[in-house]
Amino acid sequence: MNILDKIVADKRKEVDLKKSLIPISQLETSVLMKRTTASLAAALRKSNTGIIAEHKRRSPSKSVINQNLNVQDVAKGYADAGVCGMSVLTDGKYFGGSLDDLVLARASVDIPLLRKEFIIDEYQIMEAKAYGADVILLIAAILSREEIKTLSESAKSLGLEVLLEVHNEEELQKSIMPSLDMLGVNNRNLKTFEVSLDTSKTLSEQIPDDFVKVSESGISTIGAIQELKEFGYQGFLIGENFMKTDDPGASAKIFIDGLKK
Numbered sequence: 363m364n365i366l367d368k369i370v371a372d373k374r375k376e377v378d379l380k381k382s383l384i385p386i387s388q389l390e391t392s393v394l395m396k397r398t399t400a401s402l403a404a405a406l407r408k409s410n411t412g413i414i415a416e417h418k419r420r421s422p423s424k425s426v427i428n429q430n431l432n433v434q435d436v437a438k439g440y441a442d443a444g445v446c447g448m449s450v451l452t453d454g455k456y457f458g459g460s461l462d463d464l465v466l467a468r469a470s471v472d473i474p475l476l477r478k479e480f481i482i483d484e485y486q487i488m489e490a491k492a493y494g495a496d497v498i499l500l501i502a503a504i505l506s507r508e509e510i511k512t513l514s515e516s517a518k519s520l521g522l523e524v525l526l527e528v529h530n531e532e533e534l535q536k537s538i539m540p541s542l543d544m545l546g547v548n549n550r551n552l553k554t555f556e557v558s559l560d561t562s563k564t565l566s567e568q569i570p571d572d573f574v575k576v577s578e579s580g581i582s583t584i585g586a587i588q589e590l591k592e593f594g595y596q597g598f599l600i601g602e603n604f605m606k607t608d609d610p611g612a613s614a615k616i617f618i619d620g621l622k623k
């Protein structure tokens with residue numbers, strides 16, 4: 363079984379357990395359910411830099427990245443640096459994240475927050491809203507077209523935006539539909555962990571202009587962003603490059619200032 367299949371198998375068990383412990387009716391009572399969400403797509407469209415900075419303690423490909431930071435400090439640092447949005451990994455077993463991280467980030471900043479999760483069930487979308495997200499991620503590699511439609515429409519009905527992630531042409535072709543806001547190309551093959559920015563470059567022209575294009579993973583230089591912009595990308599999801607430092611917010615600021623020059 364590859365790592366993605368393992369993550370999804372574990373996620374199914376986790377979601378079933380959570381549903382039995384915290385019913386949807388309880389999630390609906392969260393004060394955060396009533397709030398107006400912020401638009402990441404709009405922030406990316408009007409930005410010249412387009413950085414979405416991620417909170418990522420560890421990962422299957424890199425093991426430990428940084429376990430010593432306070433998520434609230436990281437969120438404030440990213441917001442002060444001028445990022446367009448923050449991605450918060452909420453998977454515990456493989457990434458060391460949690461829904462508490464999302465709530466704490468929400469309490470600290472007003473910038474758009476992406477719940478970075480392996481979403482397979484509408485319950486997780488309700489959780490995303492109840493714990494403070496503005497955007498959810500859907501991964502085409504683990505969902506059928508029908509599931510993408512149901513989950514994205516459910517997110518939209520709650521006022522959440524949808525970032526749909528693909529890694530190849532087949533995933534892209536099966537996924538395109540009006541209930542998506544942003545199309546992300548993951549430069550990391552989630553089955554082999556190989557990273558190549560060529561994935562974003564190759565798929566770019568097949569992404570319809572109605573969607574904001576986001577390039578994800580393996581981005582660590584200003585040069586890479588300048589190149590990806592030429593292929594029409596307006597969003598750039600960066601995790602490890604910031605999180606491996608002692609002060610991710612300061613690293614993001616130096617990076618963004620460099621992009622403005």
Ligand SMILES: O=C(O)c1ccccc1NCC(=O)[C@H](O)[C@H](O)COP(=O)(O)O
Binds near residue numbers: 579
């Ligand atoms: O990062 C991993 O090892 C990974 C493994 C399996 C599934 C997903 C994985 N990462 C999620 C992401 O997409 C990245 O955290 C995100 O794009 C940032 O990537 P990076 O800048 O390379 O940290």
